[in-house]
Amino acid sequence: MVPLHFSHFQSLLLFALIISLAFGTLGRRKPIERVKYAAWSFAMFLLVGIALGWLMYPFSK
């Protein structure tokens, strides 16, 4: 298969999107609750991921 190349942020986006979708579907029963939970989970993945990235930034130098 053709090798796939993603940037760090693209990888984070893909990971957050897929896992949030699964969490929302498994964790809630009603459709609207699933959408809300998936959106919240997605936002938290991004927020925490970016925050951790900035926290580690000083150690990259």
Add this chain to the structure above:
Amino acid sequence: MFEEDHGHPAAAPVPEVSSQDGAQGEAAGGATEAATIAPTQETVDAPSAARAVAVALAGWLLPGLGHALMKMWGRALTIFLTVGFLVYLGAGMRGNVFEPGGEDAFARLGYLADAGTGAFYFAARALEVSGSDVSHADGDYGTRFLATAGVLNLLAALHAYEAARGRKA
């Protein structure tokens, strides 16, 4: 994809407080579980437990199959697609697909996580014809994608087991 699932199969014996759903049902189940389970229910629960184990095993072997057997079509499709997509991405990014008999604890744990994808483990091996390459960030992320796919599928299999037992859905 987000349609309302059927909580339980119509023919399944339903122990305890399975007709309730959500947090309220779980809370009530925790409080009344000891009181509602009579000793005579052991014989009733036995086939249900065996069926739940079979559902969990099916869900592990083929992601989504456990929920499909419970007629939870939305969840079955979502699990199949998310686990499959994670495996595809992980293999495409040339992540490490661990083999059994690893030399250290990390390799053995990695294999356990990868094996969680069930049949998709072999798909990952087949897709990754040029082998893994973790010298770049892509390969490192791919390794995590594959491991996450396995752990997610194990979580889904456990969820299917709980649903089959009538505990939560």
